[in-house]
Amino acid sequence: MPPTNSPTLRQRRLGAELRKLREQAGLNTPRAAALLGVNQSRISMIETGRTPVSADKVRSMASAYECADEQLVDALTTLTGRRERGWWEAYREHVPVALNDLAELEHHSAALRVALIVHIPALLQTTDHARALFQQVAPPMRQYEVEHRLTHRIKRQGVLHRENPPPYTAIVHEAALRMGFGGPEATLGQLKHLTDMSELPHITVKVVPFGVPGFPTTGQSFDYIEGPVRQLDTVQLDTHYGACEFLDAETQLRKYRAVLDRMESCALGPTQSRDFIHRITQDI
CATH class of the missing domain: 3.30.870 (Endonuclease; Chain A)
Structure with missing residues (x-):
């Protein structure tokens, strides 16, 4: 998925929550990138909300970060994907x-x-x-x-x-x-x-x-x-x-x-x- 220069609040929130999970696991960005098989910039783009991320990728990240809170992980997957084209987009x-x-x-x-x-x-x-x-x-x-x-x-x-x-x-x-x-x-x-x-x-x-x-x-x-x-x-x-x-x-x-x-x-x-x-x- 291509990056966006104007992530929504929900996209930024997803990135911030994934960053919290990484930090709680005691992982820096290079170590997280190595565990997930991606480059460091990919992690940074996800954590700032600039790159849309799939539900499967969120689950992979949560697993790598050893997050055992299944309800939280399920909730995070609802924040994934591209910007929703809600009625408010007409007012951007x-x-x-x-x-x-x-x-x-x-x-x-x-x-x-x-x-x-x-x-x-x-x-x-x-x-x-x-x-x-x-x-x-x-x-x-x-x-x-x-x-x-x-x-x-x-x-x-x-x-x-x-x-x-x-x-x-x-x-x-x-x-x-x-x-x-x-x-x-x-x-x-x-x-x-x-x-x-x-x-x-x-x-x-x-x-x-x-x-x-x-x-x-x-x-x-x-x-x-x-x-x-x-x-x-x-x-x-x-x-x-x-x-x-x-x-x-x-x-x-x-x-x-x-x-x-x-x-x-x-x-x-x-x-x-x-x-x-x-x-x-x-x-x-």
Whole structure:
């Protein structure tokens, strides 16, 4: 398979996980190359995600590295092959690369958990709400950029409407419900949409009211994207400059799982949350 100069996040993740297995086995690149019967540059290209690798090759590498975790190896084989031609490929020239990486991660996720302080979850936003957000970013985007971002976000939401969608849990702070992006009419439409979506069996929305003690957050929103095994989970952080930052070190994953668990313990239950959102609509 020919090399690529623009590997996807999934391809880079596969390479990084194979590098971890090699290092855990105590092998340097020359020794690994000798065991596998390939040159050193081939190992380097695989580990940076620049060369697509087959499922059989992944199994051969895992065997050479004496990895006994069959579930992990099986999960790694699902990351193999060429770049998938998902719907997001049509946006490769129109939105930041990280947004397409996020769309691909969501598409392949086993489950999704998100935590937001001042925004409604992207996968639960209405068109009017999302457009209002994009029109208020700094520096301002051109209108065609707003429309590209908007249609990309709406298409991302398809992951929640397909056959066998991933379980989706959103922990939303009361502040996000009261921000009022787009004005009263857009806000009412957004809150109604949020409660309607929360009625779907695979979607759980939990609200954290003002004044809850012990709320564990620094104010940063994040997504926790579960992979086929826990080692392949990913955290996506929103940044102040509008991009996505992805984390996958085990210590980081453990930290954000703990934060999500604590946030969820502070939140109202699903039914109470719907009632809470309904009461907010009466104030608009």
